[in-house]
Amino acid sequence: MTQKTALFRADASQTMGSGHIMRCLTLANALKEVNYKCEFACRQIPKELIKLIEDSSHNITILPEVNSDSSNEIANLVHSHWLECTQSLDAEHCIALSPKPRKWSMVIVDHYALDRQWERKIAPYCKRILAIDDLADRHHHCDFLLDQNLGRDPNDYLNIVPLNCIKMVGPSYALLRPEFAEIRHTSLARHRSADLNNIIISIGGTDENNITFQILKQLLISPSLGNASITIIMGSQTSLIETIIAEAELSNREITVLTNVSNMAELIAASDLAIGAAGGTAWERCCLGVPSLIIVTAKNQIEGANALNQSGAAIIIEKSATKLPSIETFLKQDNLSEKLSKMSAAASLITDGHGAARVVHKITVNKESNIILRKANAKDKDLLYTWVNDCQVRKNALNTATIPYYNHEQWFSEKLKDTDGCHLLIVENTIGQKIGQIRFDHITGSKWELSYSIALEFRGAGLGEKMLVPAIETLGRLHKNITVQARVKKHNLKSRRIFEKLNFNLSSSSQIEYDVYEFHYI
Known part of the structure; x- marks a missing residue:
């Protein structure tokens, strides 16, 4: 090819x-x-x-x-x-x-x-x-x-x-490096309760107006900073880098100055508050649920900064602190920990870090392109573990508890061996991206239970119907005159709409917590 x-x-x-x-x-x-x-x-x-x-x-x-x-x-x-x-x-x-x-x-x-x-x-x-x-x-x-x-x-x-x-x-398509999505879950858990122990300053790779130095000066005279450490991320070409390093060395506060870092996601996740520009790095902080004080460094950032401010994920400050809330005004709040937690929660809703995968799918896969169904194999164990513990998957599952890895290993091994009673399928697109999984478990006689999930980065792309139809047809070729049954929680409106669109009928065996949909395939 x-x-x-x-x-x-x-x-x-x-x-x-x-x-x-x-x-x-x-x-x-x-x-x-x-x-x-x-x-x-x-x-x-x-x-x-x-x-x-x-x-x-x-x-x-x-x-x-x-x-x-x-x-x-x-x-x-x-x-x-x-x-x-x-x-x-x-x-x-x-x-x-x-x-x-x-x-x-x-x-x-x-x-x-x-x-x-x-x-x-x-x-x-x-x-x-x-x-x-x-x-x-x-x-x-x-x-x-x-x-x-x-x-x-x-x-x-x-x-x-x-x-x-x-x-x-929108920021669901924000182009973030994979490491942000990889540590998102850990970072969000860390920021649910927030004390101010570490502040990170990252204005961008160039910092043409030397904003980093002005922010550092404000922080060093702040009476509200407590014992918080400061981490400064800069490009190696920033004009005042030597001055900033000298200022950090003279201070009694723990200040780390780093240039051209390769572990940005890790550094942001370890901070309790970020001070940065309102450009592309804002989405990195949102993905990790890190509260931000943002500075507009270019005219093209104004709309985005205002939207972030209105969402509660960030607060706009000015380096001169003459018009908008200054850094000190923010730090001296009595309820600072509560404010940081609320900002973190708001930030986490803006982007999930899977934008690049969504963009690749959009620009490389035609709507007419076929998806590919294949049997799950041993190499899919960790992928399925990630999918099964996705927060939305757990919310929609009958058992909402997080699945321990040991239990998953045992379950996965049993499912692979049970070739007569279970069909576990991985769904991919034509360029090899893994879209989701579909599982058929034999209930009794001609009845099979269907469950499925779509990878976070491919949700909202209209793929549910497209992947379920060929999967049901595949099961129907293997087992004649089947009834496919799906249990769907009452609040899971998207799945309910998909099954209704596929002509599943609401069964009389529905319960208070969930509905049962059935489809007869001859």
Whole structure:
């Protein structure tokens, strides 16, 4: 099978920040997992980010420098000055990289200075285009549109993307690295009761306005900070880094200054309060349920910051503390622990860390594509353990208690051996992503009980009906004249709707706590 290819067009600088490159790298790594070969085309990018891309096994091309008079094209975009050349010339430089005579399978563009003019020029050289945006301030010529910001409405793009464009809008599509989802459960448990023992400051990879230093100065004179330690995360190119390190060494407080860290999720999870920018890192903190004081470092962050503030997940502060609540005002609250716990709970509802998987599924799997059912095997043990203890799965289960791993191991082994009384199926899509599981347990005679679950990252995609139909048909081919039965809790409206849509009938054997749905397959 021919390997699919993807070109990413994004830049990074003191002015642009590093967020565009970082979220593109997260998506590139997710595409690599489904056999895409990814390459980056960048005009401006610091050396440390070049190394990060190369260390992730992606190619990167630095686009040619241009003469100043080559940028005489009408600059009609707010951020046109970011590009340093015309859109036409930038597109030509990218086209020169195309895998002729083949086309790129996908081009992903994440750049405020590029719009439909660039995308139309690149379109003949690729099969599909994904535009990543935060502003909804310019037209796009794209097949997919991703805007991961809280408070954004898909209708904001109604007249500026093609009618058939698939829009992925909101922080459920936030492009976070896998480690955030991996430690989310542990972090949320830690933040249910919160004392202020560690504050983390992370303004971003560039911190053009030296906000980190100003925040540190505020914290060092705070009478309300107690014995809390401070962890500062910075990019190695931050201008006042030496001054901040010197300030930390002089202080009696425990202050750790780190640069270019590779364990960001772990560091955020270990903090009780984060102070940071209102950009892409805000979703990392929300995923881990960490309360935040946020600072708007760019105009494009204003809407997202206001939405986070309104959600209760974060509070907007200003580094000067002249207009909005200062850090000290927040810290000196009598009910600070209670406030932190409430902020943590609100933050945890915003994103779950599985956005990259959702995006990959949307842009690589056609609606018409078949899903794949296969028998579970020994390698699926840990995957099923993760799924069975998902909080929503436990809530909808008849037995809501968390399943211990030892019990799961024993149960799983017995189910694999019971080939006559149990059919345990794993559901995958055509690019190998694991979507969920379906289990049929023999009750008596021709009756079988059906239970299923969908992986968190694929919920809400309309996959329930699509995976159950072929599974029931498969069971029907193995056992003639069957009755499939499903017990569904009263509050589980989504599953009830799916079974009703599949023409399951409500049985008279329903109970107070749950309903029983039945379907006769001849």
